[in-house]
Amino acid sequence: MSKTDSPLDLLLFFMPKKLWTYITRETNRYKYTKLDEKAKLERARLVREGQGGQSLRDIRRRLRAEPDYSPREILQVMGLLVAHMLSPTRPFSDHWAMVGDGALPSGTFGQFLARNRCTSILSDLHFCNNDTANKRDKLWKLRAVVDVIQDRFLKAWSVSNVISFDEGVLPATSKRNSTRMFMPDKPHRYGTKMFMTCDSRTAYCHRFDFFFCFFQLSRNLQLRCFI
Secondary structure: OHHHHOHHHHHHHHOOHHHHHHHHHHHHHHHHHOHHHHHHHHHHHHHHOOOOOOOHHHHHHHHHHOOOOOHHHHHHHHHHHHHHHHOOOOOHHHHHOOOOEOOEOOOOHHHOOOHHHHHHHHHHOOOOOOOOOOOOOOOOOOHHHHHHHHHHHHHHOOOOOOEEEEEEEEEOOOOOOOOOEEOOOOOOOEEEEEEEEEEOOOOOEEEEEEOEEEEEEOOOEEEEEEO
16 A cells, blocks of 8 residues: 555545544534533633633633634644653643753643643544434444444455454443443453454454443343444
8 A cells, every 4th residue: 555655644544534524523513512511611610710700701702703623633633642642741731831840841732732722622522413423322422433444444455365353452441431341351351342354464454343232121131232
């Protein structure tokens, strides 16, 4: 694949521009649906801190005047999250520090995106329309992204006639993750279980799907599993 010559081109092959445009549209949609709630929370914070000069109406007007997010900004946030993963610091806002702290250098994230803009995008980041999503699907919040990646994995490489079918785990520590399972025999005991079809020679993942399992209490206890 010629796309492998550039990391950015490779990313945009598996997650094309139309996907980032879609993510941006849904993030902006979510931003406006939560605008009134955000305004009330900010007004309450100002009153609590003794800075109640701005009325709720003024806060709403200011939030509405903020420009829409752009696909470029969404990609910048993703890049900053990768950088944070490689060089973590707590709190996250220290990445925007203007001056160094002893042996610790000043932050560099401000060269790419303002801190408040980044945190706003992270609070609004959305991958689906909550009003039309199929909420019976445990992956409904990410389904659009998963479907595009699935399609790209199939198109990117022709597997050999020697393939392997195996299971894998996406590590997950958050108890809010509804796909999280306990797997005592795995290196990561908590995570999302996956089944993958891979090329045995190149280890390329040709196709993957997620495994969900839940107990349903009725007259008899039944175990239902879905792939």
